[in-house]
Amino acid sequence: MNVLELRSITKTYPGVTALDGVSVSFASGEVHAIVGENGAGKSTLIKVISGAERPDSGEIAIDGGSHKAMTPLLALEKGIAVVYQELIQFDALTVADNLFLGASDRGGLHAVDDRGNRKRAVEILREFNCAISPDALMRELSVANRQLVEIAKAVLKKARILIMDEPTAAITVEEQKCLFANIRRLKAEGVTILYISHRLEELFEICDRVTVMRDGKYVATKGIGEIDKGVLIRLMVGRELTNQYPAKEPAGDEVMLEVAHLSGNGVEDISFTLRRGEILGFAGLVGAGRTELMHLVFGAAHRTGGTVRIRGKELAHRSPSDALKAGIGLIPEDRKWQGCFVDKPVAWNITVSNLPKISRGLVVDRKKEAALAAKYRDAMQIRTPSLDQLVVNLSGGNQQKVVVAKMLAVEPDILIFDEPTRGIDVGTRYDIYTIMVDLAKQGKSILMVSSDMEELLGMSERIVVLHEGKQTGTLERAEFSQELVMALASGADDAAGCGCASDGTAEAGEGTKD
Amino acid sequence: MKKTNWTVWVSNLSLPILLIASVVTFALLNDKFLTQINLTNILVQNMHITVLSTAVLILMIIGGIDLSIGFQISVVAVLIARTIKEGILPIWAAIVLGILVCMVLALFNGAMSRILKSHTMIVSLGTMAVFQGLSFLLSQSKTYGGLPKEYQYIAQYRIGGWLPTSAVITLVLVLVVGWFLKRTYLGRHLYAVGDNPEAARLAGLNVWRIKYLAYLIAGALVGVTAVLLSSRTGSADSGMGPDLTFTGITACVLAGVALKGGEGTLWKVVVAVFVLGVLANGMQLVGLGTYPQYIAKGAIMLGSLYLSNRSQKAA
Amino acid sequence: MKRFLTVLVAVLAIALLASCAAPTATPTPTTAPQATATPTLAPGKVAFVMMGLNNPFFVALSEAFKAGFEAQGWTADVTSGEFNPQTQIAAVENYIAQKVDVLFVWEVVPGSLDTVTQQAMDAGIKVIAFVQELANYDAAMKSDDAKVALDEVYLASLWTSTALKDLTTINVALITMDNTAVCKTQADAIKANLATIIPTAKIVTTYDVTAESVEAGVTAAENIYTTHPEVNLILTVNASPALGANNYFTGVSSPMTDFTKFGIFTINGSTELHEAIAASGTDKAPLRGTIVTAGIEATIGDMLKLANGTRDGTYKDKFTMYAENLFINASTLDEYKSTGTVTSIKESQFGK
Structure with missing residues (x-):
């Protein structure tokens, strides 16, 4: 019997169709996995079910009733609870307080029944078979125990549908066993569990059925016994390349950048080389440590081991300014917070990294400043009414071009593009690709981090794949396939050319964004 | 589009308009207000505040607020006065020493906020207490009066019989x-670091070197404030600085300097100082008491916040 | 939540215990004079419940108190009230238990010690209210704010009656600081009594400063002189603005060079005023005089007088002793500096 059924759910954000006519149903007392690549629409699906987002069309059937949209209140009434990856809890309060906040079954004003609450907290925590004291402060608990508290809270709210978003992302093997035991217990009590995970192998251990999503669309729902990991990966990535990418000249032979055994900032023992005029892609799932690795190369994070050589010359740079001087530039992942000064004019942004060069003594030469800004505005084809326009008023794509222009103005030999096209409309994407290919043609070398599989395969000459901070493979163009990249990125131990097993442990505190 | 420009224009010029309006009002209410002697009074009464507000502006541009500047003034003024009175150093050397000490105190604030990884305002609450103790230790709770004429000339001399030296010094500094x-x-780097420190770091700016530079400049300006103030009063004591902290911050906030950093225009700050100065002087002249002054000051602050928020929405 | 409350209660309980324990912990030796306490009134046990001991003045006062009384053979003890009425109540209770003879009390919160001091009086302890009045007491020691201001006007009248005797009107500017209760009391006293003491005086302007700073005085003087250049006399209620006004008129940008018909008088202040007051003798500075209350030594002397007087019945039923005011001007400055007191000008020579 189905407890919850989504029918033709569509949800669009400006420029993106996050869910495209998705229909899926969930049976009572099953553990149902939802898998897909970054951006497949899993998060949006959860939000629609929990009432955090309102779908544009479609309907949600629950308890025989049909709804246009859920609301947080309705979700609560129907017993839907979400254990988010980033737990929203009150760190300074006790476990018991956290359990009962907002879980009151009485209305109106009333005193907090501390004694009764504590007793119930002891009982419920005992059911979970874990050693958490109801008097412990939330911030004293491990991530896994916080998760259990959150699940216990859902049980207290009499949740019948429990959604778990990446529950194993930051916990140890032992903790995972405890978690799974509790999931099985809840399942036996008839609770339906929606299980979202990037770790494919654990699905076979805990799930009954799995639904695959891709590009906001429903692909298939399979009983876990009918498939193996290979089938799952094919279902996840199985699409044709549709975008066109500008033709790129092959890279030169000269090695520009040589990274050996680089560690720190959550990544471990990474080695690769970058040749003149090459675009080297970096693949991995959210939290794999790609951005962290780029910050390490750029000197923006503390290095604990390994070497970085530019044209054979070792760099002991400790700061971005050293890296820039040595000829490495970074176009950061988060434009608004890391890439540009949104409250400042376009010209100001383009020249900010390069001011001493266009100054006579201390004084900025305004003619040189205007000329430099104009030069890169034209080179990047930044569409802005004037160079005095504030960056905040530009479109996302043009903001990204400003960020690229800022770095290019310093004339580095090596450029790091971290998610160069995230949140950018299709037309401007092509502009960015063209810029990158042109830069490579001019002899610049490029490191590109991307969560867009097509973009990675279409633009890169080689791809380094990371999984949980470790390098799981380096692919030459001839070996490129979505399945292989996906397998390596998921840490699958049966992936071709990859001997490293996923041990199920991950560094805590990593990979907490989605 | 036109309407937007109009709103921006109004909020940009709201302070000068306010200043002119209050000057006209007070001139109509009291015939002494527009006399040369009173205009000179307004000038000399606000020179040290102008210099101090300039320091506050620089600190706010890099995204900080320093509550300890008042006691920095006390420490430096007492130090200079005592050094001169006890004949330890000649006047010029005492002044140089005082300003250098103030730069060190400011740098100490900056270094503390870096080491403790806390917001400068919170750090300065602590250093404020330290500087307070320091200034009372130095002054032994005494007032050092009767500073030599040569020292008083720094702020009080009237060039050509009318132009106050304090005004000349302030103008040059501004x-x-x-x-x-x-x-x-x-200067551009200061704004960048205050606007978005992470973006500045990734853009290759040495964020802390730039912040330290700002602290040093602000410290020097606070030191000059201490000199101007003690030269004006001919005395120095530990209680002379603290009241000014709030005045300086008020002027900057009135001038629309963003608390989050990265923004702030100097001429607006100077005009804001004079709006507050004219208000204090004029209301006193027309015989309104202190409490109506408080209310007027508060009303003007709230009004200017309204205007600046409107322009932000319009932008 | 519950845990927090438990901890809070525990902390409070410990604090309470500690504060109770503190006075009892200090051993009070049973000395000979106490044992022979007879109607001949040998020195007995005296105690002082202070507001707190957090500033140099309080510490100096408490030390002088102990030294002064012990020199006369008393057993003296001081407890800091820690600015907390509970601490003060506990201290008084302890002194009742210890059967002190005389108890000085400087109350933190008005009214908070009324009950417990009544208990002390019922137990036969002589209670002397210090600065702050109680509901009932044997004697009190206060400084009369209004009288200090009055004495300032008297001191000014000494000067105006000679230097300004030819003027039909003496133009007075008042620099007040009404945001402080004591200063406001004093300013009101000046306004109410000026015409009686100096009949030719006329208040032409009142300037209210918000902070007791020298700079405020400079600004006040600038503004006063702009609107009222005819001013002859500036009266202030605190020393820093007076010094600021003086410095403005003696400074290098001063609009005034001749101070023969111009004077400034004030209240309190210390050594920083001496230079100006000395110079005013030859009309080189306008700051001509100030009223200061007697120093700590004189205060202790008064306290001894009250302690003895309440025991032998000389002082009873809310007898109030006011601290003595000293008149400092160019002629008495040297006397004050060398002896710490002034006898050549006395309060008694003024008024009716």
Whole structure:
């Protein structure tokens, strides 16, 4: 019997169709996995079910009733609870307080029944078979125990549908066993569990059925016994390349950048080389440590081991300014917070990294400043009414071009593009690709981090794949396939050319964004 | 589009309009207000505040607020006065020493906020207490009065019989700081670091070196404030600085300097100082008491916040 | 939540215990004079419940108190009230238990010690209210704010009656600081009594400063002189603005060079005023005089007088002793500096 059924759910954000006519149903007392690549629409699906987002069309059937949209209140009434990856809890309060906040079954004003609450907290925590004291402060608990508290809270709210978003992302093997035991217990009590995970192998251990999503669309729902990991990966990535990418000249032979055994900032023992005029892609799932690795190369994070050589010359740079001087530039992942000064004019942004060069003594030469800004505005084809326009008023794509222009103005030999096209409309994407290919043609070398599989395969000459901070493979163009990249990125131990097993442990505190 | 321009224009010029309006009002209410002697009074009463507000502006541009500047003033004023009174150093050397000490105190604030990884305002609450103790230790709770005429000349001398030296010194400093902030690349770096420190770091700016520079400049300006103030009063004591902290911050907030950093225009700060100064002087002249002054000051602050928020929405 | 409350209660309980324990912990030796306490009134046990001991003045006062009384053979003890009424109540209770003879009390919160001091009086302890009045007491020691201001006007009248005797009107500017209760009391006293003491005086302007700073005085003087250049006399209620006004008129940008018909008088202040007051003798500075209350030594002397007087019945039923005011001007400055007191000008020579 189905407890919850989504029918033709569509949800669009400006420029993106996050869910495209998705229909899926969930049976009572099953553990149902939802898998897909970054951006497949899993998060949006959860939000629609929990009432955090309102779908544009479609309907949600629950308890025989049909709804246009859920609301947080309705979700609560129907017993839907979400254990988010980033737990929203009150760190300074006790476990018991956290359990009962907002879980009151009485209305109106009333005193907090501390004694009764504590007793119930002891009982419920005992059911979970874990050693958490109801008097412990939330911030004293491990991530896994916080998760259990959150699940216990859902049980207290009499949740019948429990959604778990990446529950194993930051916990140890032992903790995972405890978690799974509790999931099985809840399942036996008839609770339906929606299980979202990037770790494919654990699905076979805990799930009954799995639904695959891709590009906001429903692909298939399979009983876990009918498939193996290979089938799952094919279902996840199985699409044709549709975008066109500008033709790129092959890279030169000269090695520009040589990274050996680089560690720190959550990544471990990474080695690769970058040749003149090459675009080297970096693949991995959210939290794999790609951005962290780029910050390490750029000197923006503390290095604990390994070497970085530019044209054979070792760099002991400790700061971005050293890296820039040595000829490495970074176009950061988060434009608004890391890439540009949104409250400042376009010209100001383009020249900010390069001011001493266009100054006579201390004084900025305004003619040189205007000329430099104009030069890169034209080179990047930044569409802005004037160079005095504030960056905040530009479109996302043009903001990204400003960020690229800022770095290019310093004339580095090596450029790091971290998610160069995230949140950018299709037309401007092509502009960015063209810029990158042109830069490579001019002899610049490029490191590109991307969560867009097509973009990675279409633009890169080689791809380094990371999984949980470790390098799981380096692919030459001839070996490129979505399945292989996906397998390596998921840490699958049966992936071709990859001997490293996923041990199920991950560094805590990593990979907490989605 | 036109309406937007109009709103921006109004909020940009709201302070000068306010200043002119209050001058006209007080001139109509009291015939002594527009006399040369009173205008000179307004000038000399606000010179040290102008210099101090310039320091506050620089600190706010890099995204900080320093509550300890008042006691920095006390420490430096007492130090200079005592050094001169006890004949330890000649006047010029005492002044140089005082300003250098103030730069060190400011740098100490900056270093503390870096080491403790806390917001400068919170750090300065602590250093404020330290500087308070320091100034009372130095002054032994005494007032050092009767500073020599040569020292008093620094702020009180009237060039050609009418132009106060304090005004000349302040004008020069304001012009230099204005030039520094607007024309030099270091000034540009201050705004970048305050606007978005992470973006500045990733853009290759040495964020802390730039912040330390700002602290040093602000420290020097606070030191000059201490000199101007003690020269004006002919005395120095530990209680002379603290009241000014709030006045300086008030002027900057009135001038629309963003608390989050990265923004702030010097000429507006100077005009704001004079709005507050004219208000204090004029209300006293027309015989309104202190409490109506408080209310007027508060009302003007709230009004200017309204205007600046409107322009932000419009932008 | 519950845990927090438990901890809070525990902390409070410990604090309470500690504060109770503190006075009892200090051993009070049973000395000979106490044992022979007879109607001949040998020195007995005296105690002082202070507001707190957090500033140099309080510490100096408490030390002088102990030294002064012990020199006369008393057993003296001081407890800091820690600015907390509970601490003060506990201290008084302890002194009742210890059967002190005389108890000085400087109450933190008005009214908070009324009950417990009544208990002390019922137990036969002589209670002397210090600065702050109680509901009932044997004697009190206060400084009369209004009288200090009055004495300032008297001191000014000494000067105006000679230097300004030719003027038909003496133009007076008042620099007040009404945001402080004591200063406001004093300013009101000046306004109410000026015309009686100096009949030719006329208040032409009142300037209210918000902070007791020298700079505020400079600004006040600038503004006063702008609107009222005819001013002859500036009266202030605190020393820093007076010094600021003086410094403005003696400074290098001063609009005034001749101070023969111009004077400034004030209240309190210390050594920083001496230079100006000395110079005013030859009309080189306008700051001509100030009223200061007697120093700590004189205060202790008064306290001894009250302690003895309440025991032998000389002082009873809310007898109030006011601290003595000293008149400092160019002629008495040297006397004050060398002896710490002034006898050549006395309060008694003024008024009716």
